[in-house]
Amino acid sequence: MSAFLSELGRRLAEKWLTALVLPGLLFTGAVLLAATLRHTHALDVDFLLSRAASYNRDVRGTGSTAVLLAVSGALLAAAGAGLLAQAVAVPVRVVWLGRWPSPLGPLSSALVRRRADRWQRLQARYAEEVERPRPDRAVIDALAARRNRIAPAPPCRPTWIGDRIAATDRRVHLEYGLDLTSAWPRLWLTVPEEVRAELRAARSALDSATTTAAWGVLYVLLGLLWWPAAVAGAGTLTAAWRRGRSGAGELAELAESTVDLHGAALGAALGLGTADAPLTRELGRRITARLRKGA
Structure with a gap:
């Protein structure tokens, strides 16, 4: 058990480092550049080098404790930036999926x-x-x-990604009479582990694209202080949107394929048919009626 917990802790630390700290360090560096250069010296390398040399002399003059505090502060700022990006990813996901608020x-x-x-x-x-x-x-x-x-x-939905995800529910219902919202948690429990692994990977790719877009938003906002950050943010948002479209398409295809290939197995697990029989509209309607429980 101790070995398992040690391995789990190592993997969580690696994930935390990759997902939060490294992108956060990059953003923290961009914030420092923005605070130093502003729009006035946006691309002035000589000005940047002179300020960096001055800062280096100041830090070295205060001793190793100040250096340690500066490094610790940078790591904390990076982690904070990573948490901020994850928070921004939530409204980004809402926008992408087309579930826009009433205003x-x-x-x-x-x-x-x-x-x-x-x-x-x-x-x-x-x-x-x-x-x-x-x-x-x-x-x-x-x-x-x-x-x-x-x-x-x-x-x-108002967005391509939102329609691509929503289309899966509609296509499954039209073809099989199956309410995928009700069926999916049960279907998940009946499919083989390799199918779930493929679905997890596709969902992870979409989530990763969403987080990348959140970083893009933060860089665009930083562009209010230093315009090159806005350029980087726009490029990041474009790349994230393309990755998001690809991830949403793959996830939707896999979800629909899971119903096509394993929907009958769900019916068999519920005692409504056999696993080797095809999923028909009649079976789909019976599965839906059973899962809704009269609701």
Whole structure:
């Protein structure tokens, strides 16, 4: 048990160092640069070197205790910055998933309408091509790809990531009559460990992108004091958004695939069917009715 606790502590320390302290040290350094250079000397290397030399002389003149305190302060500031980034990641996640607060309701509704109109136009063209006497397969595939780049199901969120995640629930319900919100905790308990590992990795990738975006927000705010930080923040936000889209797409695909491949096993675990039988709409409805318990 002591060996297990020691290994657990080591892994937690490594995760804390990687997730909080190292990015926090980088941000703390950027804050020091911003406080030193400001907009006036934003890219003035000579000014920075002279200030650094002066600070170094001051610290060395006060002895090793001051150096130790400075290092400790930097580490504490880095950890604090990491905790701040994790806090900022919460509203970033809300924005990405399209669950915007009521004051942003009008903007959210306008964006949803815009996305839905584009989706419906492409869906109408897709349906028209499919119903032709001699449909063109290449045209059908191209229209489907363009429509699905907006969302795999009719848009209901103001953001791509929000629609991609929400589409999983809607597609599963339309195909199988299964309420994924009710079924997912039970399905999680029935799938093999390797499936759960894949899902955890996909969720971790999305969470990591969210935290990266939070750092981007902090750098953009720091740009109010030192404009190069805003440039770095904008680049970080762009990279984070792309990673977030990729992570959300992978997570949604894995979740839907889990239902496709293991949904019948959930029915069998509930005594409503056999694991080797396909998941049908009838079985999906029965699973939903059982899990909702009349609610």
